[in-house]
Each structure stands twice: as structure tokens, then as C-alpha cells.
Amino acid sequence: MSEAEVKTESVGTVVVAGAANLAIAVAKLVAGLISGSAAMLSEAAHSVADTTTEVLLYLALRRGARPADRRHPFGYGKEAYVWAFLAALFTFVAGAGFAITHGVTTILVHEHTGDYLASYVVLAVSFAIESISLARAVRQVRNESRRWRTTPQRFLRHTADTTVKAVFLEDSAALIGLLLAGVGLGLSQLTGDELYDGIASILIGVLLLVVAAVLAKSNISLLVGRAVPERIHQEIERELTGLPTVDRIDTLMTMQLGPEDILVAAKVDFHDDATGEAIEAAADEAERRLTTRFPEVAYVFLDPTSSMPGADGRRARRTQDEAERPVDQPTGGAAPS
Structure with a gap:
């Protein structure tokens, strides 16, 4: 699957989810007003929050895909995480806030629930529609996990495409x-007791809080500048070390510039007898190898340098703050480790 196909599929997934949520929100609202159920009204707020979230995620995909220009030489990929973070905040405030407060009110006031049949019908229809939307999202997760040669669970945990997540x-x-x-x-x-309806509403709010917290944390990490996962880091290091004129890689740093853009920067110790022409050829070959192996690699910067004193290990150094970090500790990033 090409990068363009991945972006098109992500847009399609968001559009399908948004259309489904909009239709469901209207149906839930009508059923909630007829029945007076706190859980149904909370579910209506849930769907409204999800619909707004899909709009923001659509903006994230469109605005984050804009090409680089003079003022933004690395492109607009990180703007996708800004809109995705706002979407998580909206879910937190609008969806979870309404569901929890309305549930508490129902428990305290014990307002009588009216017609149950309308609510059950809407819940059943909504479940069917949401299942179709989820099936499309699951299909994309599986396709991309195969592309990255990992499991769907690891892909969801580490992917930089937060719209899919x-x-x-x-x-x-x-x-x-x-x-x-x-x-x-x-x-x-x-039971004739509205306590259970109120508890259900509160639990729905807590569920939304958890989802919003997970998405907010993921987007904040990417906005700050998250590296690629450890497995991808090691493969990049092997590709660079395998160049004919390279003696070792002293420092290797990576960063997610967007859902489909990775920056690679390395301090490279070339052989002492390597000429300037050989170093230039090696730099070209490094970019060719990395972009062939990982099409998401958009920028490759190599800095020729002499070996650091006492640097006789095989692994490339990252940063001073990470010098003592365990090698197998996950770093997150574009693709799953």
C-alpha cells in the first residue's frame, strides 16, 4: 500500500465515521427526549462529540498534508497533531462532562424514564451502524500493521497516524x-429505579474520559517530537552502518514530523581514507536505502565526524539524557516496534 493510498484510506475512514456519528446523534437525541433517559441523552452527547471529533480529524488530515514551503521547510505534518489534540479535548469536555453531570443529576433527582421502546430501537440501529464504521477502521489497522510487519495491537500503540487510532x-x-x-x-x-440509568450515564462519561486521555497523551508526545520505535531505529542504524565507507554511527536521532514523515539525522564516522567524493556518494546511497526501506523517511542528514573518545561500542548514541536509558525501552513513533 503506497503512502498516497494510506492517506486516502485514512480520509475515507474519518468521513465514514463522521457520517455515521451524525446520523446516530440525531436518532439518540430524539429517543432521549422521548424517553427522558439520562443514558440515552449521554449517548447523544457522546455521538455529537464524536461527530465534532471527526470534523477536527478531517481538518488534521487535510491541513497536515500541505507541502513544505519557505516558512515551514519541514512541512505541516505536526499541525495534524494539534487538531487531533483539540479533538481529544472536545471529547473530554463536551462528551464526558455532559454524560457524568447528567448521570449524577438523574441519580439525585430520580426523574422518571418514559418510553423505553424508542430507546431500544435506536440503540440497536446505532450498534449496527457503529459496527460498520468500526469494521472499516479495523480493516485499515490490519492493512497498515501488515505494511509495517507488526501486530495490530502494537501498531495502535505506536502509530503516528493518530486519526486512525x-x-x-x-x-x-x-x-x-x-x-x-x-x-x-x-x-x-x-426495577423501576432510575439509579441504574444514571450509573450507566456516568460510566459512559468515564469511558469517554479514558479515550480522551489516551488520545491527548499520544498527540502531546508527537507534538513534542517523538522518535521512531526501537525496531525502526535499529534498522535505520543497520542500513547506515552497512554503507561501504562508514566505520560507525556515533549518534543517530529520529523524529516524527507528521503521520507519514520521518526525519533522520546522524553523526557518521567514515573511514579515514574516504575521499570527499566517496562521502558524497555514501550520503546519496544512505538516502536511497532509507527511503526505499521506509518510504516515510522524508529527510536524511548525515554529519561526517571523527569517533568520540572511548566510543568503541556498536550502538549509536542518541542524546546525553538517554545515555543511561535501557536499550529495550520503547520510544514510540511512526511505526510499531
């Missing part, structure tokens, strides 16, 4: 929220 988590949370709402409604109908 957001759609997957939100659709999964939506299905769980629908089940919680259904259980809350059923228990309230059986």
Missing part, C-alpha cells in the same frame, strides 16, 4: 457505551 478507539468506545446504555435502561425498566 482516534477513529478505532472512539468507535470501540461507542459500542461499549451503547451496551452500557442498554443495560442501564433495562435495569431501570425492570
Whole structure:
């Protein structure tokens, strides 16, 4: 799957999820107003939050894909994480805040729930639609995990494409929220006590809090400048070390510039007898190898340098702050380790 195909599939996944959430939000709102159910109204707020989130994620994909220019020589990839972070905040404030406060109010006031049938019908239809949206997200996760030769679980944990992660988590949370709402409604109908409806609403809010926190943390890490995962780092190091004129790699640093853009910078110790022409050829070959192996590598900068005193190990140094860091500690990044 090419980079362009990945971006097109991500846009399609977001659009499908947004359209589904919009239709579901209207249906839930109508059912919630008819029944007076706190859980149904919370689910309506949940779907409204998800719809707004999809709009923001669509902006993230479009604005983050703009090409580099004079003022932004590395492109606009990181802007995608700004919009994705705002989407997580909206889920936190609008969706979770409304669900929890409305649930608490229902428990305290014990307002009577009206027509249950309308709520059950909407929940069933919403579950079917959300399942279709989630199925598309799962298909993309599996396709991209195969592209990176890793498992779907590791891909979701480390991917820099936070739009795919957001759609997957939100659709999964939506299905769980629908089940919680259904259980809350059923228990309230059986017992005649609105306590269960209110508890279901609070649990839906807590679920949204968890999703928002996970997405916010991931986007903040990428905004700060996250490196690629350890496995990718090691493969890049092997490609550079395998160049004919390279003696060793003293320092190797990587950074995610966007969902599909990686920067590679390295201090390289070339052989003492390497000529300037040979070093230039090696730099060209390094870029060719890395972009062939990892099409997401957009920039490669090599700095010829002599070996550091006492640097006789095989592994490339990263930064001074990471000198004592365990080698197998995950770093996150564009692709799963």
C-alpha cells in the first residue's frame, strides 16, 4: 500500500465515521427526549462529540498534508497533531462532562424514564451502524500493521497516524457505551429505579474520559517530537552502518514530523581514507536505502565526524539524557516496534 493510498484510506475512514456519528446523534437525541433517559441523552452527547471529533480529524488530515514551503521547510505534518489534540479535548469536555453531570443529576433527582421502546430501537440501529464504521477502521489497522510487519495491537500503540487510532478507539468506545446504555435502561425498566440509568450515564462519561486521555497523551508526545520505535531505529542504524565507507554511527536521532514523515539525522564516522567524493556518494546511497526501506523517511542528514573518545561500542548514541536509558525501552513513533 503506497503512502498516497494510506492517506486516502485514512480520509475515507474519518468521513465514514463522521457520517455515521451524525446520523446516530440525531436518532439518540430524539429517543432521549422521548424517553427522558439520562443514558440515552449521554449517548447523544457522546455521538455529537464524536461527530465534532471527526470534523477536527478531517481538518488534521487535510491541513497536515500541505507541502513544505519557505516558512515551514519541514512541512505541516505536526499541525495534524494539534487538531487531533483539540479533538481529544472536545471529547473530554463536551462528551464526558455532559454524560457524568447528567448521570449524577438523574441519580439525585430520580426523574422518571418514559418510553423505553424508542430507546431500544435506536440503540440497536446505532450498534449496527457503529459496527460498520468500526469494521472499516479495523480493516485499515490490519492493512497498515501488515505494511509495517507488526501486530495490530502494537501498531495502535505506536502509530503516528493518530486519526486512525482516534477513529478505532472512539468507535470501540461507542459500542461499549451503547451496551452500557442498554443495560442501564433495562435495569431501570425492570426495577423501576432510575439509579441504574444514571450509573450507566456516568460510566459512559468515564469511558469517554479514558479515550480522551489516551488520545491527548499520544498527540502531546508527537507534538513534542517523538522518535521512531526501537525496531525502526535499529534498522535505520543497520542500513547506515552497512554503507561501504562508514566505520560507525556515533549518534543517530529520529523524529516524527507528521503521520507519514520521518526525519533522520546522524553523526557518521567514515573511514579515514574516504575521499570527499566517496562521502558524497555514501550520503546519496544512505538516502536511497532509507527511503526505499521506509518510504516515510522524508529527510536524511548525515554529519561526517571523527569517533568520540572511548566510543568503541556498536550502538549509536542518541542524546546525553538517554545515555543511561535501557536499550529495550520503547520510544514510540511512526511505526510499531
